[in-house]
Amino acid sequence: AQSVTQLGSHVSVSEGALVLLRCNYSSSVPPYLFWYVQYPNQGLQLLLKYTSAATLVKGINGFEAEFKKSETSFHLTKPSAHMSDAAEYFCAVSSAGRRALTFGSGTRLQVQP
Amino acid sequence: GAGVSQSPSNKVTEKGKDVELRCDPISGHTALYWYRQSLGQGLEFLIYFQGNSAPDKSGLPSDRFSAERTGGSVSTLTIQRTQQEDSAVYLCATGLAGVDEQFFGPGTRLTVL
Numbered sequence: 001a002q003s004v005t006q007l008g009s010h011v012s013v014s015e016g017a018l019v020l021l022r023c024n025y026s027s028s029v030p031p032y033l034f035w036y037v038q039y040p041n042q043g044l045q046l047l048l049k050y051t052s053a054a055t056l057v058k059g060i061n062g063f064e065a066e067f068k069k070s071e072t073s074f075h076l077t078k079p080s081a082h083m084s085d086a087a088e089y090f091c092a093v094s095s096a097g098r099r100a101l102t103f104g105s106g107t108r109l110q111v112q113p
Numbered sequence: 114g115a116g117v118s119q120s121p122s123n124k125v126t127e128k129g130k131d132v133e134l135r136c137d138p139i140s141g142h143t144a145l146y147w148y149r150q151s152l153g154q155g156l157e158f159l160i161y162f163q164g165n166s167a168p169d170k171s172g173l174p175s176d177r178f179s180a181e182r183t184g185g186s187v188s189t190l191t192i193q194r195t196q197q198e199d200s201a202v203y204l205c206a207t208g209l210a211g212v213d214e215q216f217f218g219p220g221t222r223l224t225v226l
Contacts, residue, residue, distance in 0.1 A: 032213045043117075043204065044217040051213055090156060094213055100146060100169065101206075101215065103156035 002027045002093045006104035014112050019063075019078040021107045023091030026072065033074040034092045034101065035065055044090065050074060061085070086111045115139065117218035119205050125224045126195055134190045134221045136205030144208040145188050146215060147180055151201035159203075162188065163210060195225045 007022040025031055032051045036044040048059025055067040065076045074091060088108045092101040118137040126132050138145050147159040158172035162182045173179070177196075182188040192199055202222050206215035 034213075036217075043219040044206075046214055046216075049214060092156075099144065099163070099213065100158040100161050100172065101148075101156075102158070105155045 002031070002095065002098060002102045004091050004093050004102055004104035006089075006091050006107050008107055009105065010108045010110065012110040012112060013081045015083055016080050019076070019081045019085065019109065021076040021089050021091075021109065023065075023074045023076065023104060024072050025074060025091070025093045027093055027095060029095045029097055032094045032096075033065075033067060034094075035059065035063070035074075035076050036090045036092060036103075038088045038090065038106075040087075047076070047089075081109075081111045083111050083113065085109060117205055117207050117216055119203075119218040119221050121221060122219065123222045123224075125226065127226050128197060129194055131191065131193045132195055132223065134192075134203050134223070136188045136190070136207075136218060138186060138188070138205075138207035139216055141209070142207035142216070143185065143210045144215075145182055146206045146208075147188070147190050148204045148206065149201045150204055150220070154201075156204075159190070192223075195223075197225045199223060200225045 003026045005024045034049045035047040048057045050067045058064045063078045088106050090106045091104040120135045143164045145162040149157050160180045161169040177193045180190045202220040204220045205218045208215045
């Protein structure tokens with residue numbers, strides 16, 4: 001069985017501040033982990049993915065995430081928030097045995113000027 | 114375009130009517146997924162097609178839901194005797210076999226009155 005927990009349904013940061021969105025997963029087999037972003041009234045766009053290669057994964061728009069097996073975490077970070085980063089972010093897990101994504105409940109990121 | 118397309122973008126129907134939602138995948142993508150995004154339930158997996166294999170229907174919420182994929186390309190999700198709780202955004206995603214990245218369409222917003 002797979003599950004994802006995203007801590008914090010809403011996160012607010014100032015422009016230029018560090019962005020940290022938390023994701024913890026549960027999986028009985030080696031996981032594949034993803035972060036997707038959803039802008040208002042749009043579909044989901046892949047930010048980055050972990051599929052058992054490097055544990056520090058760099059994605060688009062300056063985001064990165066680190067896979068920590070000991071903590072079962074895959075937190076998303078960005079050193080300096082931009083107004084255009086305001087969106088909803090979803091962490092998701094799949095595996096070789098279950099390709100369908102299991103999503104977390106999402107975190108809405110607000111960026112204050 | 115080169116992305117996943119879905120039609121219609123919006124669908125309003127009356128309770129008890131049947132609806133069909135369409136997904137056109139990215140050319141060459143053998144994997145196709147349907148998900149549902151609703152306020153109460155978040156993002157949920159519905160069904161997964163991979164090539165000519167039997168689909169994984171484990172996410173379908175009731176026997177009113179069905180889907181088919183003709184010729185390994187276009188997919189149709191059918192909801193019979195719609196209920197108000199079926200109101201949601203239905204998302205289609207496609208990908209390559211053996212590769213875990215899924216590309217999402219813009220979704221169909223279904224409203225059941």
